[in-house]
Amino acid sequence: MDTGPALVSILRQGSYLIASVHTALDDSQMVRFQQDLIEQIGQHRSRGVIIDVAALDVLDSFGSKTLRNISEMARLRGATTVIVGIQPDVAFAMVALGMSTGSVPTALDLEEGLAYLHDRVHTGPSAVTGSSLS
């Protein structure tokens, strides 16, 4: 249920997976996280995935791209992904860096993320008011 020395935890909650990043990750740890998460989505046939990145110091191009990859692969396995906990300074640096592609849904925190998945997974995409980077 984890990806090494507590860098990341992945918890199963009903049909959702909640993945929390606990510290700054380097690129290889990011890739390993991606593999573990995708594997577990398949294992548990999860419908929704929340990735909590509140503890990440930065989301640079590689980090953002990994999150988008996860979201895309999860979608192919039938799960909706929402990223939560992006801090104000991290959000600012991300857009200043110029990350303008992708459409991973985002929410303020875990609570909002769960609410988002609840709307999305149970009532279908049309009722969704959540936000995403377009």
Added chain:
Amino acid sequence: MDENSGIDTRTEADFLTHDAQVDEELLPQLVAHLREHRSRLREEWASRIQEAHLLHAMTPQEMAVETKSVYDNYVEVLETGSVEALQDYARDLSERIIPRGVETQEVVGIVLLLRDVLARSLFEKYQRDFGLLNRVLDAYEPAANRIANTVAVSFVDERERIIRQQQDAIRELSTPVLPVRERLLILPIIGVLDSERARQLTEQLLAGIRTHRAKVVVMDITGAPDVDETVANHLVQTVDASRLMGASVIITGLSPKIAQTLVTIGVDLSKMNTIGDLQGGLEEAERLLGYTVSRQVGSAG
């Protein structure tokens, strides 16, 4: 070197203590003199200030109070050698007189006048013993310069602090993040946006989104006369960053001119949620938040 330097040391040490003793006797003498003739010297100083047309922002009564304090503080520095009390007083005085438009040169001017008045009186007292006068001035002048310097620096520091404070206040006033109701923020942008202000606006908004757990932000730019490309870019980044934190941004009051600028820098306006006026924006916001809108305007509902 041990034997030789031992002998040298003695003679030089004697000389040094002799020198120090003279200084130690002189300053108290000097201070006593300035205390004894306090009222006369202070009056002379006050009239010199008037002649020089300094501090006319102050009433004669205020002037009398302040000159008294400055004089006493001045003598105290000569006596104790510590400028701390003077520094505090100068800062306090500056805080009181800066809002009334007192300028740096006035403050420096009055301190230099006091320095001259006192130096002149020392001249008169010691003029018969030229050697002693020299030593008195040697003791007085460094202290007097230090005082002038302390007062000037305190004044300028205080002035800068006040200016900074005012700038902050103005900036905050001009970019308020208003929580109108649960999960909804309004950000009215009024006045000219330069890139520094645009940047602060973004930081404030992002922090506000977190504090108020906002899901929708209405950014009203009716009051922003013009934006250049840099600032337009910044606005777009603000919208994107807000989305990353889970909040949707509705832009209202977009003038054709600003819309043009946005298109020029390659912004796809169809991807921005823009509504004509603030009222419409608020209704759209409530719709997004899932509230029932009682007054429906146009196709907003």
Added chain:
Amino acid sequence: MSAGQPADALSESGSQSDVAALVPVIRRFVHSRVSNEAVADDIVQETLVRMLAAAGRVEPGMVEPYAIITARNLIASMWKEQERHRRNQHRIVDLRSPESPDEGLLQQEDKGAVAEALERLSERDRRTLMAHEVAGQDTQSLAGELGVTAGAVAAQLNRSRARLRVEYLLALEPGTALTDRCRPVLFALSGGDRRRQREVDAARHLLECDLCEKLSQPLLERGQRSDGEVRIRIRADADIVLARQTAREVAARLEFSRTDLTVIATAVSEIARNVVRFTDGGEVVVELLEEPRRGVRIVARDTGPGIADVEAALVDGYSTYHGLGLGLPGARRLMDEFAVVSEMGRGTTVTMTKWRQEG
């Protein structure tokens, strides 16, 4: 009594504690006149020792002036003191491994190295150095002989010592091939001359030259390290995280806003990743600036293949690995100043600066 432990000795008896009370006074006096910390400390200690020795002979009330005069005389004869101090200092590397049976041999080698190093110096360097360090001639009289100022002699002595240190280290590495860049770089490092180091591009040479990288360690260790500058070796993924976290910590000393700190860390992450992905390794140097404004400068150097078309690499979407091509252009957008210098086959240097928003 040894000069190394007077503080404990001072508190032993009553009259000696008078002397202890002098420590701050003497310290202030000496440090205001002698800029070199180590030398100043030596003089303070020496003064205390002498005061203790003279404690019985000095009248009460005279202790302080006596101490100051003693310190003054000691400073005046500083060259004599420094002869001892410097003779130890320019040996830089302590080769005596403790209790080694080879000690004698090593000492022999050490002496040989010093002799060889002296041999390599110019006639003028060697003569001045010997006159000053061995014969004990002071700068004033040397200046008179050479027809220059004492300051010029001191500067020349410093340069000569810097050269001697380098030649000594080189003499201990017989048979190694030097490029024509090695000596200028080592001299600049040994002399602690920042401007000269930049002129000869010392940092890049150290990345390329194993010998100089090795020799630079003892040379840099002896000089005072500026705490406003931190270097991080970049070889693997984990170094990217270390580099960006270090940059954030260093920049935080200037009280950048939290947003700015994250912006800086993100930019460092991007350029450090380029080093890991495209080259065998390199370094990231984080440096605080005071002039012309306060800010932080980050320099990333690598010994990679170089970038053929820097202009193209600065355009969004340029990418040779499976990234987003945001590395260089993204970092440029994040920082206030940004420059890339690349030489094919030698490597790339990215220099970027973030200024502190004042007000």
